[in-house]
Amino acid sequence: MSPASDLLAQTLAQPDFHPRLPQQRRLYEAAKAAIHQQLLGAGNKLPSSRDLARDLGISRNTVIAAFEQLGVEGYVTSALGSGTYVADLQAHSASMRGGFHPQQDGAGEDGAEVAPLSRRGQELTVFAAGPRYEIQPFAPGDADFSSFPFKLWQRLQNRVWREARADLLDYGQSGGYLPLRQAITEYLRISRSVKVSVEQVMVTAGTQHSLDLCAQLLADPGDTAWVEDPCYWGARRVFQANDLLLHPITVDGDGMALEPADLATNPRLIYVTPSHQYPTGAVMSLARRRELLDVALTKNAWILEDDYDSEFRYTGRPLAALQGLDTGDRVVYMGTFSKVLYPGIKIGYVVAPPQLVDAFKSALYDLQRPGQLMVQAALADFIALGHFTTHIRKIRQIYGARREMLRRTLVHQLGTHAHGVTISSEESGLHLVVELPAHVDDVALEKLAAESGIQVKALSNYYLAPPVRRGLLVGYAYCTPEKIAYYGRLLASVILSGVRR
């Protein structure tokens, strides 16, 4: 056993060294600690992942993942084929400190440090959600894409590549691969009651890019955008990056609830998730939908309907889209394949109202130069051959069962309304909301849960205005039943400790 293996093995053998974290995370923490304490010095070569896995008695994939994370964060460096070395942190931080030379003479006035980022850049960075380095139990928003049919997809993909059509290597012109746009059109008509012809459908690289396109085409910097409060972070980020003024509108059990004070403002964009409000899960009532369409018409605003996970309804028929009610052509409808298939597929779509089709098509091409037609072609086949419907049915069943199990576990531990705790009973989506009494600090509870290796999210953090409700978002789609049983009990005890405090 090499000295480095030995050192790491000793650390990992300590019973109080992050006992609840997964192996990969423990190894990462052990190595990071050793590097910070200079027990592993700069330039030291680490054992190979194969040797280290053997020495520690863990899987090689675990070691590789830990190494990757260390590499990502700059603790180690590796050269192709020649091993992994401890990085020189001193040199790195010195260059980080010394690298930026704000101008200090002449025009620079009183030598004040000039911010390297723009104003909006600073806002974006300060409030960054930050990447998830690994998915921990109950992280909301994550689907279990390990159930993705790898072999089938590979077969379809190979069929497309065997044809070797050079035109599918080009940029996606005119809104994307036509057969995919046709398949999306059919799907939206039948499953979502969207009023759509194929010309209106444009394939994008996912919802973030759909939103960016809408913001750039339909709003100018300084314009107002109405957002739901609480709201999906990703949408907020894109609007901020476009320098829009965000006007939060409180969400209740029937979705976005407009007040007279809201109606006094003049939005250019209205961002809503009517089928399944993110993150509360509320379904917008028919009356509210009609009202919103009227308001958009009166105020000449565009409604951006983000129908991100309507496929996950575990009982009853899926709800029709807001767009289907729109007689004034004020709704830009958008969806994604990231939730049903896998996040990294990066294929979403926009349905533009007829009068915006030409502008969207030309801006999509000019600004984003869409591509990945090979993937689009494989996906078109996947849908046309019925696999999409089968896959939705399969994961809907899996997620429905997991949801039910999580709910039962929590209710069993917490009671239905005991301690002022309410567990959402809405039968859809990829997470449920545990609502907490107003005095409970849900952000503190999120931190407490994280110490037990549970990645729930505090509802407060999704608010732009002072939070009206407190709670935790608990994702279940990614968790196996065993994990739900174990971590569910753990989470209940965390919640109880917070509520009783």
Add this chain to the structure above:
Amino acid sequence: MSPASDLLAQTLAQPDFHPRLPQQRRLYEAAKAAIHQQLLGAGNKLPSSRDLARDLGISRNTVIAAFEQLGVEGYVTSALGSGTYVADLQAHSASMRGGFHPQQDGAGEDGAEVAPLSRRGQELTVFAAGPRYEIQPFAPGDADFSSFPFKLWQRLQNRVWREARADLLDYGQSGGYLPLRQAITEYLRISRSVKVSVEQVMVTAGTQHSLDLCAQLLADPGDTAWVEDPCYWGARRVFQANDLLLHPITVDGDGMALEPADLATNPRLIYVTPSHQYPTGAVMSLARRRELLDVALTKNAWILEDDYDSEFRYTGRPLAALQGLDTGDRVVYMGTFSKVLYPGIKIGYVVAPPQLVDAFKSALYDLQRPGQLMVQAALADFIALGHFTTHIRKIRQIYGARREMLRRTLVHQLGTHAHGVTISSEESGLHLVVELPAHVDDVALEKLAAESGIQVKALSNYYLAPPVRRGLLVGYAYCTPEKIAYYGRLLASVILSGVRR
């Protein structure tokens, strides 16, 4: 033969019906004309692509491509598995006219029509480059991606998919797939003399997205961006979409040439293509590079170096990147795999200066949610196994030969400096510039060439300020030697007719 086949066959048999256009385009034009003249009425079913191909004696792929284009533009509609029908143009245009109801009472004042797009949205749409529906001879910027090694790529891709790593289906965290970032780091150090460590490299969905990220992080709406004049359209579009003020700086034979009037402005961003200025091909001199770095430091501006096609240098060593000279950490360097591999791969990269790494990483994740790790993994193998270098060598040879052939054809027809025409002798890139005397209307010449099925571009159209030089951009990378010989002579005669007029 069906009546529709018969009708189209008759049109195509006319000798003066677009004789120089490719088959696909002729079929498209014939069908469009028949639909406009209502010889093919709304609701009529078209023959299947198989039957039509047989009836007209052309390939089925040609028919399919023509149908696709007709579908894209709304002339025909098709339902999965049930054939293609002529669309109801009347209904369509009526809905286009009637679809948008600007508010005409109350708050709307004097009933003036409210623009559906934002101000920047209108600018973007009015000046849209518009998609290319097909690549015609001499279209600049296009590489011959039909030489892409389909089989090899498929093998590498299958290797990645066989491993069925669920983590590669997730979003790309922390800047992209680490082995790809390492491969890019090595490549940039060795081939481009870029000063870079792997933490600085972030994988994006291509240069448009790299530029958008830079603009959003580093500049606020209303800030000034210096751009080369003439300039790459795509970059201009992104800056416009971000509501930046574009300040054009004239390009001469040594690249961007700063004048005192330019130095009186305060840019936040400086966009340059120093290795091979787009579109003139000028290489920025060392003196100019040093000057620009100094100016950026003094003015606290960021230089965005777009090194889009430095791989295509046919003689001598590739030039070092500007970033390699930068001692003040003012350069954000970016590149793409779209030119060397294929456009639709949508993988590019940004090298951020050390002090911006964290901000770029978090904004990249928050705003764009990068993905396609499977493709990134296949690409990492492609590079690590040496195929990338081999492929560059191969296409460099092909393109170099084509360039030489085009040059010789044009010189043979036009003479070296006859009629005031100069053909650029710069040995790099994917197009050459035919410079024209100042009195020649290059835009008219572009139109004239288009009538002969040649897609050259007028240099004037790349200018923001009144054009200083006139000329045509002639792409050769996509053209086979036969096409170059044929269309080269044709182009020379078009040019002569324009010069002599």
